[in-house]
Amino acid sequence: MRLIGSYLIGLVFGVGISISGMANPAKVTNFFDFAGIWDPSLAFVMGGALIVTFFGYKYVLKKQAPLLGNVFHLPTRRDLDAKLLGGAAVFGIGWGIAGFCPGGALPALGTGRTEVFVFVGALLAGIATAKIVQNRIAAKGATA
Template sequence: MKTLMGYIAGLIFGLGLTISGMTDPARVLGFLDIAGAWDPTLIFVLGGAVATNFIGYRLVLRRLHPIFGERFQLPTRQDLDSRLIVGASLFGIGWGLSGYCPGPAFTSIVGLSAPLFAMLVTMVLGWFLARAITTRAT
């Protein structure tokens, strides 16, 4: 049942990204172009996500445990370390250069184009490179 709920959540996420137009990298790049033809669409999608999560977490965490799990899996770390800052910076640079966030990129795979394919391949290579770097560092 837990796996089914994951699929349903992914379906809702993908539908939301597609309906809101966030699978179009031009929307993201338009949002980042504050000195040119600025497109505020992304801020409304992000605002809706933050509001939904803010309310949802408060309602869900009133329960003793999840419906399909034994305990909630919440982050425990609250510190900012160099790995988080460097990783977030690289993520932001990649997002800004390509216009694709990983979620919308995977959602857009049905309309695969050369730029999207290049982004997905290099993103996967980045995962392997990051794993190799962090494994060697520890």
């Protein structure tokens, strides 16, 4: 049941990304091109997502547990630290340059376009690099 639920959630997400045009990097980069071919549709997609998320969380978090899990996994920290701000900056810059965010790139793999595979490869390399750096920093802290 969990596998089917996960598949259906991914399918709905992928279809939504495709229908909204967010799997098209030109759509995203045009949103940031204020001096050229500005396309405000990304703001409407993001606004719609925020509205659904706002009401969805209000409804879902009233439940005892998630439908396909035992507990909700919610962040406990509320502070803004350098890791969060730096990660957000790198994410935003990468999104603006490449026109892909991870959520939009994964469904776009189905297009078979080379630039999508390059982006996802760079994404995975970045994740691996961040993990290596975090582990080294943690190891230095443990020995100090």
